[in-house]
Amino acid sequence: MIIVFALLALVVLVAANWYLWRRLFRDTTRGPGLVRRAGAVAIAGGWVLAVGALVAERGGAPFWLQQVLAWPGFLWLALSVYLLLAVVAAEVVRPLLRRLPKRRTGAVTAVRQEEPVPAGAVPPKAAEGEPESSPGPEPAPEPSRRLFVSRVLATAAATAAVGTVGYGTYGVLRGPRVKRVTVPLAKLPRAAHGYRIAVVSDIHLGPILGRDFAQKVVDTVNATQPDIVAVVGDLVDGSVKNLGPAAAPLSRLTAPSYFVTGNHEYYSGAEQWVEEVRRLGLHPLENARTELPWFDLAGVNDLAGESEGQGPDFTKALGDRDPTRACVLLAHQPVQIHEAVKHGVDLQLSGHTHGGQLWPGNLIAAAANPTVAGLDRYGDTQLYVSRGAGAWGPPTRVGAPSDITVIELASTRA
Template sequence: MIIVFGLLALAVVTALYWYLWRRLVRDTTTGWGWPRRLGTALFTVGPAVMFAALFAEVGHAPFVLQRVLAWPGFLWMALSLYLLLAVVAGEALRPLLSRLLKRRDVERPFRGAGNCAPSPHDAPLSPPTEPPLKQLTRTESPVLTTPTPTRRLFVSRVIGGAAATAATATVGYGTYGVLRGPRVKRVTVPLAKLPRAAHGYRIAVVSDIHLGPVLGRGFAQRVVDTVNATQPDLIAVVGDLVDGSVQDLGPAAAPLAQLSARHGSYFVTGNHEYFSGARQWVEEVRTLGLRPLENARTELAHFDLAGVNDIAGESTGQGPDFDRALAGRDPARACVLLAHQPVQIHEAVRHHVDLQLSGHTHGGQLWPGNLVAAAANPTVAGLDRYGDTQLYVSRGAGAWGPPTRVGAPSDITVIELASRQT
């Protein structure tokens, strides 16, 4: 079944790239001159590098090879998506533009003709005389005019050029948005059990940093500086910190030691930690000053803070254990739960958690990926309520795969808890 699925996926991808090559290269060029050869090479090498980057990361290839392949491969992935969307949108404009040009060509000979009826006083026209042919000397050569493109070729070039421009601009702006670092988002969450003394308590929620072959130490430093500037009371790192081993990414994660909050920094695993060696990263973040909550709970001054492992840990016997994390707590105290995936909300409701903080979805990251994320998650981004439990989902600070976001800007969220007690 895996082989069949793989072959089917390969056939679909090949068909899509053939469609893009046809519309953007074959239909916009004539003959096998250098423009068509260059375009064909681009649509051959680009997918090859993209798949090589994916396999290098998933297969844990040498980190230097991952870094070489990641930028061109993952950017091509994002560009391919928006080239496809733009070209498909252009199909609706193609017949309209063709008819418009055809109508213009038909009407052009009659424009400005006016009243062409002959007057009776007009003198008879003498027969035209042809000028004598000029003999070309040996040093002269006939002037060759460049033929104008056909209507179909012109339409293909206009639509193809517009599609390529729109896709490149979209990916460029989306990549700039990631590399400049996440913006701060502030959300007020009222909790019925929160005492008045804790009104205004601030939790900085950081998720999905995804340090790896693309986003490295410089990006981690920008995240840390942004978090510290909010002066939170507590910092919650809710999973998917890294895409790689401690050996490769330990130096990139080092700035996390600078995180500063009055009541400390806490960490729970995401699914990508289990792809990268969760146990080694739990110990690494501990050395950086973060406190891992592995199916555990701590009692703070005015509420309980709990954390559960990610669902991906189930394959290694390290999955989420809500009973262990929440057993024995005082139900009269407010409880805030750190859980990477929004789908864990159902267990949180069953255990009477007041607020769950999650990430994982990236808000879809690349539109229309939000539609796919919505099909797999109860909440894609923002604050939601499930019974007596509230769920907040961050879009995340970084990006996985393409270092690009479209329609889902990265964020670090400052949750300000509000008491309803007087």
């Protein structure tokens, strides 16, 4: 089944790119030539770079090679998505443009009144010694209506795609914005009313987002003056050796900070990263909890840790706690909410989805997660899902802006 699915995906990918080449290059030119060949090379080359970037990252290639491939390869992934969407959208307009009436040049022609020629006179063109005027070179034929429409739509599609990806990339690189959400908890004592938790997820430090980006995240978090910081997974895409310096600014977080693993930590050496964040001053919660003055703060490992015998253990983290105290759980993936409900958790803080990152990716994320972004309720347990601070793959977000969320706990007794 896996082989059949892979072959089907390959066929769809090839067909989509052939269609893209046809609309952008074949239909906009008069015949085979340099433009068509250059278009084929550009599309094929983009996918070579994209696959190379993915393989280099997951395969542990030299970090300099990952950096060389990441920018063009991952940006092509985003650009190809929006080129395809724009070209498909243009199909709605194409038949309408073809039916527009053609511009008629010289539709109103003044009829010249010929002057009478006296008897015996020679018409001017036939005068003796005057050469008969020869017609000038014929004007170059204008493109056909089909060619003209194809060029207009291809230009519009390319402009829309480049603009969308450019703006979405700018939105990531400028750093996440702060989002504030109030969450009432029935068990929270009055003294803890207004307690602030800065939720940071999915920073994805890697070959594109590095130390400068980490510093932006730290500065943004510190500016909110939270009581604690919760880093809920997918901090990195790479080894401690390559990305340790990029993560170093985390040591400047001013509030007590807690960390749980995400799935990408298990692609990057989770044990080494747990030790590294501990060295930077964060407190890893590996299927563990800590009793804060007014509520319990617990954390569970990500589901990806099961392949290494380090999966989530809710019983270990929550089994013997006092159920009269409010409990906040850090768990990377929203799907872990079902276990949280069984164990009487009051609030689960998660990330993982990126809010879909690239529209319409939110539709795919919604099919795989109970909540894609924002605050939701499951029985007596509330779930908040952050869209994340960074981006994976393309450093681009469309329809899912990055955020750092400040959760303000509210006591219903206040």
